[in-house]
Amino acid sequence: MSAALWVDKHRPHELGDATTVNARTAKHLKLLIARGDCPHLFFHGPSGAGKKTLALAVLREIFGAGVEKVKLENKTWKIDQNDRGVEVELAMMSSNFHCEMNPSDCGSKDRYVVQEVIKEMARSRPIDADGIEGYKVLVLTEVDRLSREAQYGLRRTMEKYSASCRLFLIAERPSKVMDALQSRCLPIRVPGPSIEEIENLLHEVAKKEKLELPPELATRVAQASGRNMRRALLTLETCRVMNYPFKPTQAVQTTDWELYINQIGSEILAEQSPSRLLQVRGRLYELFVNCIPPEIILTNLAKALMKRVDVEVKHQICFWAAHFEVRMQRGGKPIMHLEAFVAQFMALYKSHLVAAFG
């Protein structure tokens, strides 16, 4: 039984299908492919904006339906390095025409993977009916999480094998991808869809699923999604399985970890002391272990705190949140920087309270 989640089921597979969101971008991409060749592409935009969907649709536009026959492989790369061999394992999806992978999953060994995979792909070029050698496409996700070395390696191999291999890079934050890489690609910005676009999308999906969607609920789901299509569709589906027929006033679920962060925020506001700080540390660890990325914790926590403090303190929260976020990017154990932020806020807030109320 094909009971796919809506977010997967209603994904546009062809560029022509993308009518609700990113329609203009899709049209331009279609024209680009129609000219025969395709440069390296660099899709960037926030989470849930449709970067991967567009990239896969472009692939289908170039190679036809055959590109959707993919198989999942767990590939082991053996790399000879001076004196010792390095073995890297990475899961990848591949078809006859392309392969997609997330090299940042192998941590600091990512540089071996990006070089080896391109070399290997360059060796086996597909030949079309006329005997003309074509190219393969390598889709790399989360390029912004690649190490510096890997990005350098990518740059070199990209030039060397550009005749036989095209790269589709996908990243959330272009600022973390080095300029040299960006300039070798055609950048395609995939902005987060507007709230209205998401509302339209929700209605469209509801129509396809034969559901009655009250406009009020659609608006609320769209607003709760934070301009993220994936989240909007998942939330709608959650609402569907929880309660159907829909009620306009139906509760829209937020995620458990967001509630948890809000709770941490109230705890911090309730008491500022070293023992409370230790308690918060335990909670932060809990979030880490549940795979919530530290940057997101920091952002959400700062937002949760900002909702409930005076204006003077807000400026300072922004300042310190930014300060420690930079720290986190530059290295070290994220818990240390996160907790430093919490401690800093506690100190600020306490002195503010003392100044205001004596």
Next chain:
Amino acid sequence: MRASDGATTTRASALSSTGTLGETHAPRTLAECVAAKKKVERVRAWLAKGGALCASGPSGCGKASAITCAAREFGYGVEEYAAATPTLWRERAHIENGDDGTRVEYSSKVDEFVAYCSRATKYAPLALTLTSTKTNESDGRSGGGTTSMMASRKVVLLIRDIPSSDANGRARVLEALRALAASRGGPPVAVVVTEEEERGGHRSGRSAEISAKDVRSVMEKAGAQIVDFNAATTAAITKALTRVCELEHFDMSPSDIDAIVQNSHGDVRSALGALEFWCFGKNRTGRTAPPTKRKRGEPKEAPSAVASARALLSSRDQGLGLFHALGKFLYNKRDTHDLMNIAGFETLDERLRRPPQRYDPEDVLARSGIGAETAVGFLFENFVDFVDSRSIEWVAAGERYLSDAFLLARGGVGSRGGGMASRGGWEDVGDDDDAVLDPNLVAEYTAGSVATRGVLFSSKRSAAGFLPMRGPRAAKMERAAATNSEEVRAVVAAALEGDFSVGGTTNAVATEMLPALRLIAGSSALGASLVPFLPTKWRHPGEDDAQFTARMATVPEGVAAPRPADLTKGVAHALDRGARGSHARPLTLDDLDDMEDDIEDASGSESDDAW
């Protein structure tokens, strides 16, 4: 006078002949042992019962002596494993080309050790006394006769030299030890391991080396007796030294002996060495020093400064233990008297005023050999406990310093492969003016300074007395998170029919997909049918590896989402993305039958529209 005793006369002449004091005056009875009574009793209990024993403890606390003495008391002989001189590879290569007569089989130290252990458990009585049985065997006696005769001579096996090797050899050695501990019926076996001091950044570099802890845990699991010796007490060492002085007719005042004892760090061997060094070439008094017994309650005569300095000269170089060093930072003792004499102290801003600290933080770090990263980790974990509950602003300041320090430390070690913060590195700084300093080393050095001085500056000690210290948890949490994120991806991939790459980035998967999947699966039967798996191989914070594996063992097969690695074992997992989604084939009647229970409105004609 005990000089008339035969054994004592030979010992008294020891200095003039060969052997150190430690060797010639090794304890001969259990009463003479420096080890604690309780531990000695446990050694005796082991020997009475037989089997295997693992004795661990710091160096020079009398582990081996206790075993030897106990063996003597029970009338056992001691067979110590002596590692054979290893065959040098180059030598072997040279000889191998020679005639058949000179050919030498190569065997590594690990091979020999493993062979020795298996011999010990298999043919215990024969093989161990091979040298002495040789004549008997050549007499043509039957094997059985020899065995019975040899069994009458009881032997304790003593293993003190455990070969170190690479990871592979390490596993073999540990396995041999395990078999040794598990075997019954052989002679009693004692494995003596020396516990190294715990030093922060040191262990990572030599992970293949077998530590006392490994041996101990392996043997404990296999059912061996475990005796953990503590460092010898001051009283025990004093007693031993006095005994030796008496026997050797050294003229030593009790306070001088105290000086040596105080600087011996609980190591009898080193104390005896110091004594020997001190008394070397001095005139013997010829008379035994009168045993000046201190009366109870009478204050001890403090050793003079000269004596202490002299004792320090010949004592073992002692680093600072990890916890000792951290305690110095966290307890933050300062000199509070004579503050008036410090120029300008009163003119400082009161909030920033600190009495002078007792220790030089850089010096403490250097002596303890903790890498900056380790130091920051430990300080971060424990620092908050040590701050007064009202001064949150100083906690904030301290954490800011630690965050700075960690950044520096990471910048320092990251490019060198991590964990290279060695003690050598600390000592190299500033040694050689001409040499170009490795910038990473400077970062490491600075990080240590910033962290320790930052903590010292901002910790206003609370009144609480002793506080327990915790090890850093961050690394453990990271490992748990890594395991969990693998599970998350597997679960999401399974929900998307095995397609691991359309679920979004790892972040999106954890923050958006998984919570939604949980909600969908938990709400109704329809939801549960949409989500094939929920995370089961889930690690909780604070759970260690062993607990996790134990819990996972109870999870039945097939409940957990298959990992990409599992999917591709044997047959590659293939799927057609085009076959699903909004332009998928219309549902067949069979599909609809399945769905009818859940979806009331669905019917064949309507689902065509979804095409």
